[in-house]
Amino acid sequence: MNVTLRYILTVFGAVISIHYLLFFTHAEYRQAISLDTLARLRGVVDTVPPMPDRYYPSFQNATLSTSYRANATFVILARNSDVQGTVQSVREIEDRFNRRFRYPYVFLNEEEFTDEFKNRISILTSAKIEYGLISKEHWYQPSFIDENKAEEGRNYLIKEGVIYGGSVSYRNMCRFNSGFFFRHPLMEKYRWYWRIEPDVHFHCDIRFDPFAFMEENNKVYAFTIAMYEFEKTIPSLWGHVKDFIKLYPEYLAKDNSMGFLSDSDGETYNLCHFWSNFEIADMSFWRGEAYTKFFEYLDQKGGFYYERWGDATIHSIAAALFAPSNQIQFFDQIGYEHNPYTHCPRDEATWREEKCTCDPKRSFDYDGYSCMRKWDRIVG
Ligand SMILES: Nc1nc2c(ncn2[C@@H]2O[C@H](COP(=O)(O)OP(=O)(O)OP(=O)(O)O)[C@@H](O)[C@H]2O)c(=O)[nH]1
């Protein structure tokens, strides 16, 4: 062994020995290298306010012992071909949450659900299930869209290699989720919804009622993951948002979250948005005047088809601007995965007590592509 190698090994051995010595003898050292501290170093806040006990109703024989239920439903948009992924998502949300709460489900599709689809779902829950057909006007590309221009837009995004760049059905889905799902006749009777997609995972027990929490605390929108949008899908969107604000300054909430969306006080969009495949929200916000005007304004610009605007950015921009920041809720407690990203609770007690199957170290909150740091600064 040459001298340099021996020297390196000696130093390495000394560092490891000191590490273990300090680890077992000094609590401050253990604290200093803990996950929380690493989180802080990575710019994400470590402490999340605990969920008050009153949102954890008691159960007798696995049945909710309170009669209170929010006026709420799950909503799942799916194709018949999504049946396996949908079964898996429903199974997980039932096991982790809804076998106790029994909130109903609304499944939506632009085609009739097959008997096979309904049969596969019906055995998973004792909650009420409804299956709805989406009307043509709520789903398909509207006639005011110039198809030649839309095709040019699709070809451009295909050339640029943007995911779903050439897909018209993806665009129909994004527009439907932006402006129409809450107007479906089966959804009209509900105020609150929890959006679920096929093939997602719920990594922790959810023993509290997020709907009751939102209702009592006057929240309008809740998320678990925040990230950056692909700029090529929304080149003209922020310009239209700025024009809309100039036209209707009265809709801007006083304590809005512009700082989450923009690093230049509204001049430019930093692409941050809440990842809308998970959403728990108040539909009266989408049905209200500000959002109705906002959606109609943007829809007329045609960007759902000429570009590839996503419902995540549309919902996020509206929630961040038209609601005060204290009405937007980050649910640290809900461990959630939509490929390829996972939010895993930062709070260690939650992670342990709710028997989470996710790895907190790999939570997307700490990823460079996450917008969580910006959100933490808004509420911090
Ligand atoms: N009925 C119906 N549902 C659709 C269609 N396209 C997408 N969906 C549903 O809309 C939601 C979002 O679609 P996804 O394909 O998951 O889009 P995404 O989450 O952006 O992308 P990936 O999950 O990464 O593929 C899911 O619930 C899908 O099942 C469609 O053409 N018809």
Ligand SMILES: [Mg+2]
């Ligand atoms: Mg998806």
